[in-house]
Amino acid sequence: MAPRKTDPVNVEYxxxxxxxxxxxxxxxxxxxxxxxxxxxxxxxxxxxxxxNNKISRGGFSAAFLILCLESIGCSDLRL
Structure with missing residues (x-):
């Protein structure tokens, strides 16, 4: 089962x-x-x-995140 939007783990990530x-x-x-x-x-x-709205909410896909990062020339991430 997929995590719900209000699941604390989902909110955190x-x-x-x-x-x-x-x-x-x-x-x-x-x-x-x-x-x-x-x-x-x-x-x-x-x-x-x-x-601005999409990023502020934080509820975007991993694909969107990677697309944005590649678009700005980000090739390395530090987590």
Whole structure:
């Protein structure tokens, strides 16, 4: 059975994913508007506001996380 959105473990790891992505964006000096442009170049249409909301919630897929990280040129992660 898949974990529920309110499951404390799920909440914890969504927060970790959100913080990881935000930290990498900050480290690379990439804004949400710039990320939207980079994603557009890969065929993914997201605007700055949607990205802000999606990342703030933290409820995005692993595929989205990897897509964003690759788009900003992040090849190494420290967990």
């Amino acid at each position: 969504e927060a970790k994913a959100k913080n990881l992505l935000k930290a990498e964006l900050k480290r690379k000096g990439v804004t949400y508007a710039q990320l939207a442009e980079l994603l557009s170049g890969r065929g993914v249409q997201e605007n700055e506001r949607n990205l």
